[in-house]
Amino acid sequence: MxxxxxxxxxxxxxxxxxxxxxxxxxxxxxxxxxxxxxxxxxxxxxxxxxxxxxxxxxxxxxxxxxxxxxxxxxxxxxxxxxxxxxxxxxxxxxxxxxxxxxxxxxxxxxxxxxxxxxxxxxxxxxxxxxxxxxxxxxxxxxxxxxxxxxxxxxxxxxxxxxxxxxxxxxxxxxxxxxxxxxxxxxxxxxxxxxxxxxxxxxxxxxxxxxxxxxxxxxxxxxxxxxxxxxxxxxxxxxxxxxxxxxxxxxxxxxxxxxxxxxxxxxxxxxxxxxxxxxxxxxxxxxxxxxxxxxxxxxxxxxxxxxxxxxxxxxxxxxxxxxxxxxxxxxxxxxxxxxxxxxxxxxxxxxxxxxQNKIKEEYGLAVEAISGADIYNGKCIACHKFDQKLVGPPYNETLPKYDGKRDQLIKFIMNPVKVNPDYPAMPNQGLKPKEAEAVADYLLTTYKK
Ligand code: HEC
Structure with a gap:
């Protein structure tokens, strides 16, 4: 049977x-x-x-x-x-x-x-x-x-x-x-x-x-x-x-x-x-x-x-x-x-x-969460690396997070008021895994 x-x-x-x-x-x-x-x-x-x-x-x-x-x-x-x-x-x-x-x-x-x-x-x-x-x-x-x-x-x-x-x-x-x-x-x-x-x-x-x-x-x-x-x-x-x-x-x-x-x-x-x-x-x-x-x-x-x-x-x-x-x-x-x-x-x-196996078979590789995608989808409206938009340029703000990945993740998950020259950043509602990915992406990218 x-x-x-x-x-x-x-x-x-x-x-x-x-x-x-x-x-x-x-x-x-x-x-x-x-x-x-x-x-x-x-x-x-x-x-x-x-x-x-x-x-x-x-x-x-x-x-x-x-x-x-x-x-x-x-x-x-x-x-x-x-x-x-x-x-x-x-x-x-x-x-x-x-x-x-x-x-x-x-x-x-x-x-x-x-x-x-x-x-x-x-x-x-x-x-x-x-x-x-x-x-x-x-x-x-x-x-x-x-x-x-x-x-x-x-x-x-x-x-x-x-x-x-x-x-x-x-x-x-x-x-x-x-x-x-x-x-x-x-x-x-x-x-x-x-x-x-x-x-x-x-x-x-x-x-x-x-x-x-x-x-x-x-x-x-x-x-x-x-x-x-x-x-x-x-x-x-x-x-x-x-x-x-x-x-x-x-x-x-x-x-x-x-x-x-x-x-x-x-x-x-x-x-x-x-x-x-x-x-x-x-x-x-x-x-x-x-x-x-x-x-x-x-x-x-x-x-x-x-x-x-x-x-x-x-x-x-x-x-x-x-x-x-x-x-x-x-x-x-x-x-x-x-x-x-x-x-x-x-x-x-x-x-x-x-389901994952089927997706792989059809070439829809199981999404590894990509920091670049999140940046391009969610953050780019207010942030550039070298220019001031709604938010400060990353090249200015990120150096202070060097080696403090955890703090960056914490901020992204739950933004607090930092700089009086800017309005407060609205919460982007990311999941922990997504916040980690975007933080890694930012930290590795701003140096280039
Ligand atoms: C609606 C506009 C807006 C969007 C969208 C936005 N931000 Fe911001 N962001 C701001 C503003 C405004 C500030 C400055 C807040 C402050 O200094 O209090 C800021 C500040 C920051 C800082 C600096 C924090 C610090 O300690 O100085 C980081 C890092 C940051 N944003 C990351 C992100 C990431 C990652 C995303 C996407 C997931 C994102 N932001 C999306 C408006 C935005």
Whole structure:
């Protein structure tokens, strides 16, 4: 993954800040999407199994509904999943340049797993529909037995593909997410920066494990809310096969939603405790507290909906969940900020060095401050060496500074009244280095 590091252009401190904002935006798209994708696929697989065991149609329909709700459009997977993950890799490559951490590399690997998972998940979805079409056709065409056989064999193969796609899909997706979380968390833990971060220590780090648990709970919570929202918003236009099935979807989503939102705060707190001490900050606690507060509110809404057996708050719950995810992302970013201050100071220094190198390359030699230039730019209006202008000629005043360079510098930096025949010299606002340079220039020049 060296090549990512080669693409890096050193950035100024201001650009670094922009990159961090970009990272926050990226996460705000990516994390909720991955959550709903993971939650929907897991529940869909679970209910498909359950329907195979009980041959209850409502489980079967729910499983299909669940996968359809995240795959309604192929663009979504690109816009909310694949592209943000790539852009996160590039942001980290810039931000962690020269740190010895391979975060962007690990993110690229999870990107590949995510790509494979997305392909498998869409296969899982399409074979769901194909299977039904084959079943439907083989029931209809009872006249020609040859066709029936063919249909049945296709049906069998599609079912097989369907199952495999589903299970491999969830495995690949889990690997992608776990690896991504591990990489992002390892960027916060500065203690392992120097020894480099090997894959094993990322995988078994407490931080990664607790964050993954937090992700699981958030994913089930958000998926439940999203399912409610998709199925029960007033204009969803869905006719459900039986009212029993719709009741089931409602009750299931409400209950799992409530359970997930009750568990989630504990996991968030657990994750904070497993973070390295140097990443903790007041801002981070603030953002966590805001997330916890919203979660409390969500669980109350879920509870009320269960009590009243209604879904009236389902869209509100979605908005609140977006808030929770945003605060979690902000919290993580604060942790990253705090623990990486040194890194950014180093990069800023590196940037200056880099700029000087570029200037040299273009022949804009790094300005050594030139006394002659300062004299010609600032002093010449009032001073000549051999003539009186506004100020006295240098040839008269400089001899007394011979061997007293420091005093001359002091005067130039901070002129005081000397000669009653002249007005006072206005302060020229030179920097120490500039005053030194012009003093040297004057002292060496007036003698010639
Ligand atoms: C706006 C006019 C003005 C400019 C510009 C100006 N000077 Fe002067 N300078 C004066 C005057 C007037 C005096 C005489 C002040 C006095 O004797 O109190 C003076 C006096 C001096 C003296 C003599 C001090 C002494 O101890 O007698 C030095 C040396 C000097 N200037 C250096 C500089 C240098 C170097 C610059 C440019 C960075 C500069 N001046 C720019 C007006 C100017």
């Amino acid at each position: 060296e090549f990512l590091d080669k693409l890096v252009l050193p950035q100024s401190a201001h650009h670094m800040v922009l990159l961090k904002y970009l990272l926050v935006l990226t996460f705000i798209l990516l994390i909720p999407y991955l959550s709903v994708l993971f939650g929907s696929l897991t529940l869909s697989l679970y209910f498909e199994r359950k329907s195979a065991k009980t041959s209850d149609n409502k489980y079967y329909h729910f499983a299909k509904e669940l996968i359809d709700q995240v795959t309604f459009n192929k663009g979504v997977a690109f816009a909310l999943g694949l592209v943000p993950m790539l852009s996160a890799a590039f942001c980290y490559a810039q931000l962690l340049h020269l740190s010895g951490l391979n975060v962007p590399g690990y993110i690229l690997i999870s990107f590949l797993f995510l790509l494979a998972a997305v392909i498998l998940i869409y296969t899982y979805k399409y074979t769901y529909h194909l299977k039904e079409i084959f079943e439907f056709a083989s029931n209809k065409s009872d006249s020609q037995s040859g066709i029936i056989e063919e249909l049945e064999s296709y049906n069998f193969r599609t079912s097989h593909l369907h199952k495999r796609a589903g299970w491999y899909g969830i495995i690949f997706l889990t690997i992608a997410i776990y690896m991504f979380i591990g990489a992002v968390q390892s960027a916060v833990d500065t203690s392992n920066w120097q020894n480099g971060s090997d894959l094993i220590s990322i995988i078994i780090s407490l931080d990664t494990i607790t964050y993954f648990l937090q992700f699981l709970a958030a994913s089930i919570g958000l998926t439940s809310a999203y399912t409610l929202y998709r199925n029960f918003r007033s204009n969803s236009g869905k006719e459900h096969s039986s009212s029993g099935s719709i009741e089931f979807v409602k009750n299931f989503s409400l209950k799992t939603g409530l359970i997930a939102t009750i568990i989630l705060p504990a996991l968030i707190i657990l994750n904070i405790f497993s973070k390295p001490v140097e990443s903790l900050s007041f801002n981070m606690f603030g953002a966590s507290l805001a997330a916890l507060f919203l979660l409390l509110f969500i669980s109350i809404l879920f509870y009320v909906m269960i009590k009243e057996s209604s879904v009236k708050f389902s869209s509100m719950v979605i908005y609140l969940f977006v808030g929770v995810f945003t605060f979690i992302v902000i919290k993580d970013q604060f942790a990253f900020d705090t623990s990486t201050k040194k890194q950014f100071a180093m990069l800023a220094a590196n940037y200056e060095e880099y």
